[in-house]
Amino acid sequence: MSAILPLTVEGLGFAAGGETLLAGIGFALRAGMRSVVLGPNGAGKSLLLRLLHGLIRPTAGSMRWSAPEPARVQALVFQRPVLLRRSVAANIYYALELRGVSDAGRVDEALARTGLTALADRPARVLSGGEQQRLALARAWATRPELLLLDEPTANLDPAATRAVEEIVAAIHAAGTKIVMTTHDLGQARRLADEVLFLHRGRLVEHRPATEFFAAPASEAARAFLKGDLPW
Amino acid sequence: MDELAQAARLALRLITEFDSALVDIIARSLLVTASATVLAAALGLPLGALLALARFPGRQMLLVTVHALMALPPVVLGLLVYLVLSRAGPLGFLGLLYTPTAMIIAQTLLILPILAALASQQIEELAREYGELLRSLGAGPWHAAATLLWEGRFALATALLTGFGRAAGEVGAVMIVGGNIDRATRVMTTAIALETGRGQLALALALGLVLIALGVGVTVATFGLRALARRLSAA
Numbered sequence: 275m276s277a278i279l280p281l282t283v284e285g286l287g288f289a290a291g292g293e294t295l296l297a298g299i300g301f302a303l304r305a306g307m308r309s310v311v312l313g314p315n316g317a318g319k320s321l322l323l324r325l326l327h328g329l330i331r332p333t334a335g336s337m338r339w340s341a342p343e344p345a346r347v348q349a350l351v352f353q354r355p356v357l358l359r360r361s362v363a364a365n366i367y368y369a370l371e372l373r374g375v376s377d378a379g380r381v382d383e384a385l386a387r388t389g390l391t392a393l394a395d396r397p398a399r400v401l402s403g404g405e406q407q408r409l410a411l412a413r414a415w416a417t418r419p420e421l422l423l424l425d426e427p428t429a430n431l432d433p434a435a436t437r438a439v440e441e442i443v444a445a446i447h448a449a450g451t452k453i454v455m456t457t458h459d460l461g462q463a464r465r466l467a468d469e470v471l472f473l474h475r476g477r478l479v480e481h482r483p484a485t486e487f488f489a490a491p492a493s494e495a496a497r498a499f500l501k502g503d504l505p506w
Numbered sequence: 507m508d509e510l511a512q513a514a515r516l517a518l519r520l521i522t523e524f525d526s527a528l529v530d531i532i533a534r535s536l537l538v539t540a541s542a543t544v545l546a547a548a549l550g551l552p553l554g555a556l557l558a559l560a561r562f563p564g565r566q567m568l569l570v571t572v573h574a575l576m577a578l579p580p581v582v583l584g585l586l587v588y589l590v591l592s593r594a595g596p597l598g599f600l601g602l603l604y605t606p607t608a609m610i611i612a613q614t615l616l617i618l619p620i621l622a623a624l625a626s627q628q629i630e631e632l633a634r635e636y637g638e639l640l641r642s643l644g645a646g647p648w649h650a651a652a653t654l655l656w657e658g659r660f661a662l663a664t665a666l667l668t669g670f671g672r673a674a675g676e677v678g679a680v681m682i683v684g685g686n687i688d689r690a691t692r693v694m695t696t697a698i699a700l701e702t703g704r705g706q707l708a709l710a711l712a713l714g715l716v717l718i719a720l721g722v723g724v725t726v727a728t729f730g731l732r733a734l735a736r737r738l739s740a741a
């Protein structure tokens with residue numbers, strides 16, 4: 275199977291209801307490194323992920339993937355886990371079946387890797403918030419995506435659950451999946467990011483290696499954001 | 507007063523001794539209403555899903571029609587079915603008038619709009635919750651519709667119970683198309699409506715008690731389903 279990455283994005287824009295919400299976004303997304311999309315609340319981070327995932331169509335510009343049908347080898351983890359009204363294991367199996375994989379072994383593997391084996395037969399929606407997000411990650415992982423998109427996956431979680439999610443993301447990355455994650459948690463961005471895409475008011479203001487970005491942000495907006503002056 | 511007490515005693519005896527006329531009527535009622543519920547579910551749930559998920563020309567018309575049919579008085583619906591099935595009517599050649607089949611048709615049409623409306627409302631809500639997830643996972647429209655029906659299984663089962671209860675208690679439509687013929691099309695409601703005046707007070711009372719029990723049963727089942735759904739966090 276040929277890889278969908280690298281991806282080339284040019285002049286990407288999205289408008290809705292007469293308002294331009296994203297404009298002139300251009301970047302290249304390469305396999306391997308963990309890309310963290312940073313920016314204050316309302317900057318357009320979620321929109322960018324949904325464009326990449328094909329849930330919404332751009333109103334301007336282009337996204338050029340290196341292979342067709344990019345959505346089939348992607349997975350998206352939402353800010354608030356969306357789980358079907360069935361068991362933990364069945365939630366994972368459902369996603370696998372849609373990818374044409376009817377392999378219960380993969381379910382067990384995903385459960386084991388996310389520490390959910392003991393909860394396999396529980397109704398998914400009775401799990402705690404942290405467990406639900408781990409299940410969302412397990413479901414994504416089971417399909418062995420080439421690209422995993424995560425939209426503020428720890429925004430609603432306590433520190434312990436946040437750590438668990440970060441460990442799982444690290445493991446998924448180590449297993450060869452490209453990670454693109456949005457966050458407004460600067461500590462998390464410092465821990466996880468290899469490169470940063472900084473969005474501000476629908477524009478891509480900076481796209482640089484994480485160490486450079488955090489050491490010396492080039493833009494006024496990023497400096498204000500890092501100092502905590504911008505509301506997130 | 508005495509007369510009433512005697513009728514009540516007689517009614518209880520009819521029930522406890524499984525009086526054959528009584529059992530015959532109850533069995534037919536349940537068969538007709540259960541068939542109508544199954545038919546209405548088979549047609550109404552997919553129709554509800556279609557209304558909730560698909561965008562096609564005429565959808566708005568269909569929605570309005572479904573809601574208008576819901577407001578149609580059952581006796582008028584019975585009249586319309588009668589006209590269609592009567593010998594001079596377009597389906598008169600089928601010879602269905604005054605048969606249980608005609609009653610099943612009337613009850614089906616009676617609860618189909620209710621089921622379709624409840625289902626479309628439920629599925630629309632679920633689609634808001636799961637729409638993006640299902641697309642993200644790669645589900646096509648048919649697969650997504652089936653999934654949403656399953657996700658709504660408890661609410662939809664409750665809707666079926668509502669429909670069953672509505673059909674079981676309805677009298678006007680089945681009277682017109684069934685005719686309340688003894689041992690042929692007599693059901694609980696038509697028997698109560700027509701036999702009371704003919705001095706069959708005990709039979710009517712016995713059937714009334716059974717109908718009350720049925721209503722209570724449907725209500726208990728509805729609450730049980732809701733409790734189960736809550737426990738499984740599936741509501």
Ligand SMILES: Nc1ncnc2c1ncn2[C@@H]1O[C@H](COP(=O)(O)OP(=O)(O)O)[C@@H](O)[C@H]1O
Nearest residue numbers: 290291295313314315316317318319320321322
């Ligand atoms: N479908 C939509 N129609 C109109 N406005 C939208 C739509 N989706 C998002 N927005 C707006 O776009 C802006 C960016 O949203 P979002 O990507 O969710 O920001 P964030 O960076 O916080 O994730 C917000 O102001 C939001 O209100």
Ligand SMILES: [Mg+2]
Nearest residue numbers: 319320425426
């Ligand atoms: Mg967001």
